[in-house]
Amino acid sequence: MKDILDAIQSPDSTPADFAALPLPESYRAITVHKDETEMFAGLATRDKDPRKSLHLDEVPVPELGPGEALVAVMASSVNYNSVWTSIFEPLSTFGFLERYGRVSDLTRRHDLPYHVIGSDLAGVVLRTGPGVNAWRPGDEVVAHCLSVELESSDGHNDTMLDPEQRIWGFETNFGGLAEIALVKSNQLMPKPTHLSWEEAAAPGLVNSTAYRQLVSRNGARMKQGDNVLIWGASGGLGSYATQFALAGGATPICVVSSERKAEICRRMGAELIIDRSAEEYRFWKDEHTQDPREWKRLGKRIRELTGGEDVDIVFEHPGRETFGASVYVTRKGGTIVTCASTSGYDHSYDNxxxxxxxxxxxxxxxxxxxxxWEANRLVAKGKIHPTLSRVYSLEETGQAAHDVHRNAHQGKVGVLCLAPEEGLGVRDHELRARHADAINRFRNV
Structure with a gap:
């Protein structure tokens, strides 16, 4: 691993140098263990501690197959799917690995008694398998987390509709919270040259998710002038949704839970902000009964901010806690677009x-x-910026996931894998200088 890191840090390394590097037999990786899936049985979700279930293990380098690449991971990040994996909710991910292992002889590699997790990376290509032509050893890359087989016609109009669509590092093995990762080569995209390794690793999953959810024809098809209600607007997903709204000529109405988070939204350029804690919104009277009066109070507050207009789009991801309110406050003919259910999957609303x-x-x-690819291109052009707030070492990943689980973070939380320190990997210093303030907006908040 030292030779690999030395080659990455040397300005004189060539593709031939990387191709000639011997691969190690093993590497360090963050894992969960199959024999521990019941370790939190009987505990409330909030009491399940990722620091107890996430392990830093030495694991074998996986076999490289056709259309795949091995990547030296300089940095990664923690997503909410890392938290779900670590607390074995709503299901243990080992069921995903078992099903994937039955697809083919090659996918059988993924069905192991340990799961290397993580759905983001920034790093350098070490090896490519047969049939890979677009990438070569030494290329600096980021990876998106879509894994598909594309053997069915269903996925050829929209790859997300492939029957074998999976999220890499969550529903597959050999993820990005490690020193080496195995990806399909069509997951790779060019690393934004003005960002450090940890900054480049932060946007991947959440940036692409927010792009499809708001901008794409497959999502809300946001247009100029739209009012967009964004729940958790300073968080991992919401911080990118806020940026897309502002960059696309829409007006974000940012819902946050503290003045500190409200200030982050102002730094991004948002003006219309609702602090749901300060204004004491309680959308549920008790565990079983919602309070429509609170929906109406939220709608009234939105109209006060917008000059009398309702929202065209609601960017939904909390789920159960907020969904009834989201449906109510959307304007006639408007759209509620949902990508997650972090507060619960059982939604109810007044139809x-x-x-x-x-x-x-x-x-x-x-x-x-x-x-x-389009979402990454916007980052590379300096139109959308990483929302990295704090960086942990690979050894501290359990604490990083714990912070995300307890919502004790802002934006995205990064993890250094092979990178020995923060700030490395910047190639375009001129572009970085033009956007330095925006890149660092979330740091040390």
Whole structure:
């Protein structure tokens, strides 16, 4: 691993040098263990501690197959799917690995008693398998997390509809929270040259998800002038949704849970902000009963901010806690687009406000190849910026996941894998200088 890191840090290394590097037999990786899936049985979700279930193990380098690449991972990041994996909710991910292992002889590699997790990376290509022509050893890359087989016609119009669509590092093995990762070569995209390794690793999953959810024809099809209600607007997903709204000529109405988070939204350029904690919104009277009066109070507050207009789009991801309010406050003919359910999967809402007002609910999940590429291109051009707030070492990944689980973070939380320190990997210093303030908006908040 030292020779690999030395080659990455040397300005004189060539593709031939990387191709000639011997691969190690093993590497360090963050894992969960199959024999520990019941370790949190009987505990409430909030009490399940990723620091107990995430392990730093030495694992064998996987076999490289056709159309695949091995990447030396300089940095990665923690997503909410890392938290779900670590607390074995809503299901253990080993069921995903078992099903994937039955697809082919090659995918059988993924069905192991340990799961190397992580759905983001920034790093350098070490090896490519047969049939890979677009990438070569030494290329600096980021990876999106869409894994598909594309043997069915269903996925050829929108790869997210492939029956074998999976999220790499969550529903497959050999993810990015490690020193080496195994990816399909069509997951690779050019690393934005003005960003450090840890900054480049931060946007991948959430940036692509927000792009499809808001901008794409497969999502809400946001246009100039739209009012967009964004739940958790300073968080991992919401911080990119806020940027897309601002960059696309829409008006974000940012819902946050503290003044500190409100200030982050202002730094991004948002002006219309609702602090749901300060204004004491309680959308549920008790565990079983929602409070429509609170929906109406939220709608009134939105109209006060917008000059009398309702929202055209609701960017939904909390799920159960907020979904009834989201359906209510959307304007007639508007769209509620949902990509997650972090507060619970069992949604309920008053259907009269949906059907009689011709509203739409759109399900959105990650992004297809083209959407991920377009989202990364916007980062590379300096139009959308990483929202990295804090960086941990690989050894501290359990603490990083714990912070995300407890919502004790802003934006995205990064993890250094092979990179020995922060700030490395910047190639275009001129472009970086033009956007330095925006790149660092979330740091040390």
């Amino acid at each position: 009269r406000y949906l059907w009689m007002s011709l509203k739409r609910i759109v399900g959105s999940h990650f992004a297809n190849y083209r959407e991920a």
